[in-house]
Structure formats: structure tokens, C-alpha cells
Amino acid sequence: MFGHLIDLRQDLSPIFWVCAIQEPDWARYQGKPRGAEKAPRQRYCENRSMLKTTYEQLAPVAYPLVNRFYKQAREKGKTQGSDEVYVARVESEIIAAVRICPVHEGGQSTGTTPKKLLLRSLAVLPDYRRTGVGSQFMDYVVTQLGARECWCYPFSWLQGFYEQSGFEFVAPEYAPESIRGPFENYRRQGRDILIMVRRAVVADD
Incomplete structure (x- = not known):
């Protein structure tokens, strides 16, 4: 599933690509150094906040x-x-x-x-x-x-x-x-x- 999302990046803007990642995908960042899990979540919220x-x-x-x-x-x-x-x-x-x-x-x-x-x-x-x-x-x-x-x-x-x-x-x-x-x-x-x-x-x- 995640690999398919990467293949679609050429057709989707950064905002919609990030919003397409489903919640279970964040589990990939568990066990990583402090801050590793927060990075994609923060990017997710920041891109949403760019919308009017x-x-x-x-x-x-x-x-x-x-x-x-x-x-x-x-x-x-x-x-x-x-x-x-x-x-x-x-x-x-x-x-x-x-x-x-x-x-x-x-x-x-x-x-x-x-x-x-x-x-x-x-x-x-x-x-x-x-x-x-x-x-x-x-x-x-x-x-x-x-x-x-x-x-x-x-x-x-x-x-x-x-x-x-x-x-x-x-x-x-x-x-x-x-x-x-x-x-x-x-x-x-x-x-x-x-x-x-x-x-x-x-x-x-």
C-alpha cells in the first residue's frame, strides 16, 4: 500500500500525497529515534493548515x-x-x-x-x-x-x-x-x- 502511494507522487501534489497516508502507516516510525515519528505527523498537519x-x-x-x-x-x-x-x-x-x-x-x-x-x-x-x-x-x-x-x-x-x-x-x-x-x-x-x-x-x- 505504502509503495503504491510513492508511485503516485508524480500525479499528486505534496498536500494530497501526505493526506493520503493512512493512520496504520505511522506505525513504521515506532522504535525510531526521538522525533522520527513526529516528523511525518507534523508535515501532515502543516500541509493541511496551508489550505484556506x-x-x-x-x-x-x-x-x-x-x-x-x-x-x-x-x-x-x-x-x-x-x-x-x-x-x-x-x-x-x-x-x-x-x-x-x-x-x-x-x-x-x-x-x-x-x-x-x-x-x-x-x-x-x-x-x-x-x-x-x-x-x-x-x-x-x-x-x-x-x-x-x-x-x-x-x-x-x-x-x-x-x-x-x-x-x-x-x-x-x-x-x-x-x-x-x-x-x-x-x-x-x-x-x-x-x-x-x-x-x-x-x-x-
């Missing part, structure tokens, strides 16, 4: 595509009709996605514009992790949030990642009940998560 990434908000009719993506990315999230869903693509492939969900306070009608949002199910395909895709995607998502207040429940080791996008840590006792209640349920399940918020921007008069 585009960003968009999906219409609800396309939400099943994101649910399929979440399965590929091993993310448990599932889109709801009330979500705003944003994706990053390389060509036609979804490589990252996130859900922005409305948070309705007690007594607030679901038909009204929510004062708070909750960022959920941020995921990047494994092949694109640690390439900067996640940070660039978050830069785009933040621009879509605009002046709106947005909360999230990141894992504790991702605090710095979210701080780069303008989110700040909030102690549970200072979070509103609509945010604190679900957080406490997740903590009882053993999840090592935090509460963070990107504050609403108040326009000057």
Missing part, C-alpha cells in the same frame, strides 16, 4: 451536518433549533464548530431576545488540533457575539485559551442562578470545569 479556512453561520436546515461532525470529533454536543451554529471549513469539510445557545432567565418568555448566551460544544477535528485553528475560529466567533454577554463552562485547563478571547473567570457564588444551577449539576458529575463570561459591551451615549 472559511467561516460561516449555518442555517438550521444544515444543523444535521454539525451533529455528524460532532460524532467525528468525539463531542457529545447536539444542535437545537434555537442555537446559533458557527463552523470553520476547509473546502467543503467542517473542521470546527460551536453552538451559541440562548439563556432565558426565570419568568422570561422564550419568544423574547435573551440577555445572556451560553457558548457550548466547541470542537475541532483531531487532525487540526494544535495548529491554531481553534484560536482563529474563536476570533471569528467573538466577532459574531458582538456586544452580547456570553457565558461558558470550559475545562479548567482551557482557562487561558478562553481568556485570550476576552472571557474571564467567575466564582460560582457570583454567577446568576441560570448559569450556576447547570454548573453545579455538571460538577456533581465529576467534571473539572469553570464558569467564565465575556461581558456585554455597553454602548456609550
Whole structure:
């Protein structure tokens, strides 16, 4: 199999030749000096990152595509009709996605514009992790949030990642009940998560 890939190099660009190597082929590098296994993997990711990434908000009719993506990315999230869903693509492939969900306070009608949002199910395909895709995607998502207040429940080791996008840590006792209640349920399940918020921007008069 690997020999056939080498014979095809004259007809394929370096990007597509590297992407054609299947995962079992990396086993050839086991037992080699330190760094030998990393070289082809690094080249694989670098060539993928050369492809143009585009960003968009999906219409609800396309939400099943994101649910399929979440399965590929091993993310448990599932889109709801009330979500705003944003994706990053390389060509036609979804490589990252996130859900922005409305948070309705007690007594607030679901038909009204929510004062708070909750960022959920941020995921990047494994092949694109640690390439900067996640940070660039978050830069785009933040621009879509605009002046709106947005909360999230990141894992504790991702605090710095979210701080780069303008989110700040909030102690549970200072979070509103609509945010604190679900957080406490997740903590009882053993999840090592935090509460963070990107504050609403108040326009000057």
C-alpha cells in the first residue's frame, strides 16, 4: 500500500500525497529515534493548515451536518433549533464548530431576545488540533457575539485559551442562578470545569 502511494507522487501534489497516508502507516516510525515519528505527523498537519479556512453561520436546515461532525470529533454536543451554529471549513469539510445557545432567565418568555448566551460544544477535528485553528475560529466567533454577554463552562485547563478571547473567570457564588444551577449539576458529575463570561459591551451615549 505504502509503495503504491510513492508511485503516485508524480500525479499528486505534496498536500494530497501526505493526506493520503493512512493512520496504520505511522506505525513504521515506532522504535525510531526521538522525533522520527513526529516528523511525518507534523508535515501532515502543516500541509493541511496551508489550505484556506472559511467561516460561516449555518442555517438550521444544515444543523444535521454539525451533529455528524460532532460524532467525528468525539463531542457529545447536539444542535437545537434555537442555537446559533458557527463552523470553520476547509473546502467543503467542517473542521470546527460551536453552538451559541440562548439563556432565558426565570419568568422570561422564550419568544423574547435573551440577555445572556451560553457558548457550548466547541470542537475541532483531531487532525487540526494544535495548529491554531481553534484560536482563529474563536476570533471569528467573538466577532459574531458582538456586544452580547456570553457565558461558558470550559475545562479548567482551557482557562487561558478562553481568556485570550476576552472571557474571564467567575466564582460560582457570583454567577446568576441560570448559569450556576447547570454548573453545579455538571460538577456533581465529576467534571473539572469553570464558569467564565465575556461581558456585554455597553454602548456609550
